[in-house]
Amino acid sequence: xxxxxxxxxxxxxxxxxxxxxxxxxxxxxxxxxxxxxxxxxxxxxxxxxxxxxxxxxxxxxxxxxxxxxxxxxxxxxxxxxxxxxxxxxxxxxxxxxxxxxxxxxxxxxxxxxxx
Amino acid sequence: xxxxxxxxxxxxxxxxxxxxxxxxxxxxxxxxxxxxxxxxxxxxxxxxxxxxxxxxxxxxxxxxxxxxxxxxxxxxxxxxxxxxxxxxxxxxxxxxxxxxxxxxxxxxxxx
Numbered sequence: 524x525x526x527x528x529x530x531x532x533x534x535x536x537x538x539x540x541x542x543x544x545x546x547x548x549x550x551x552x553x554x555x556x557x558x559x560x561x562x563x564x565x566x567x568x569x570x571x572x573x574x575x576x577x578x579x580x581x582x583x584x585x586x587x588x589x590x591x592x593x594x595x596x597x598x599x600x601x602x603x604x605x606x607x608x609x610x611x612x613x614x615x616x617x618x619x620x621x622x623x624x625x626x627x628x629x630x631x632x633x634x635x636x637x638x
Numbered sequence: 639x640x641x642x643x644x645x646x647x648x649x650x651x652x653x654x655x656x657x658x659x660x661x662x663x664x665x666x667x668x669x670x671x672x673x674x675x676x677x678x679x680x681x682x683x684x685x686x687x688x689x690x691x692x693x694x695x696x697x698x699x700x701x702x703x704x705x706x707x708x709x710x711x712x713x714x715x716x717x718x719x720x721x722x723x724x725x726x727x728x729x730x731x732x733x734x735x736x737x738x739x740x741x742x743x744x745x746x747x748x749x
Contacts, residue, residue: 524702526698566682566726566739579736589712618735624670625730625737629681 525549527630529615535636541603544633547596548617556627557590557600558614566614572598573620605637642729643663652748661727663706670730671703673712676742677723684714686712717747725748740748 536542548555556571570580574594583590587606592598601634602609612634616627642663651657658694659673670689674682686701688694694701700713711728714721727740 541740556737565741568736568738571736573735623733624687626687627670627682627737628684632681 527615527617527628529613529630529633531633532631533634533636535638536605537638538606539604540637541587541601542605542609542635542637543587544600544615544635546600546615548596548598548615549628550596551616552619552628553595554620554625554627555583555592555598555616556616556618557598558616559611560614560632561615569600585599602635606637608638610635640681640729641738642740644725644727644743646741646743648744648746650659650746651717651718653719655717655747657717657721657745657747659712659714659725659727659745661712661729661740662694662708663710663727663729663738664689665729665731665738666705666708668705668729668731669709670737671701671710672730672737673699673726674726674728674739675723678725682726682739715743716746719747719749721745722747 530545557569560566569582570590572592590600612632614632616629618627673686676682687704688701698715702711724742726742
């Protein structure tokens with residue numbers, strides 16, 4: 524079974540440009556998470572969805588960030604306009620409902636560089 | 639106070655030794671606890687999960703949980719150079735689906 528798929532794997536863009544990151548969760552998983560990882564701040568939860576509905580977006584840093592999940596097999600994280608401080612590795616992870624358990628499986632990540 | 643705290647390391651152990659990694663958390667209502675391994679340039683990989691007080695063993699790995707002390711640990715027996723990585727402690731909040739990650743402990747296993 525395929526794991527979590529993310530694209531692109533690397534993105535280099537210039538400040539002010541729009542960036543769209545994509546994620547396909549593991550089939551059958553009903554939770555999807557977007558994280559950002561930097562050396563300074565570690566792994567931060569940005570937003571998570573349950574059954575395609577955003578549950579908690581309190582980690583989204585600013586209005587420049589938005590996320591959607593139009594169906595169970597696809598999600599996007601958009602940054603518009605991008606800034607150099609957005610440079611980080613962005614991970615998508617998915618999991619399934621199992622009582623209180625939440626074993627998350629991570630995608631390979633998108634390394635974003637904003638010049 | 640950070641919600642999930644780990645010693646950043648690096649922790650250096652010789653091959654064959656036991657590596658002990660520790661983590662404390664602040665939310666007393668937390669119900670689920672995880673250890674992820676992250677190799678440089680790779681994504682986090684779940685290696686252990688624990689939900690009840692006590693020990694849970696899986697191969698060379700043992701996770702220990704003490705909810706009264708709000709403490710989680712990971713023991714790696716017979717450490718191998720391939721265990722060299724950053725180990726992330728993660729805690730599921732009350733309700734379970736928002737997971738907070740610690741900053742990670744870097745482990746080096748010397749051959």
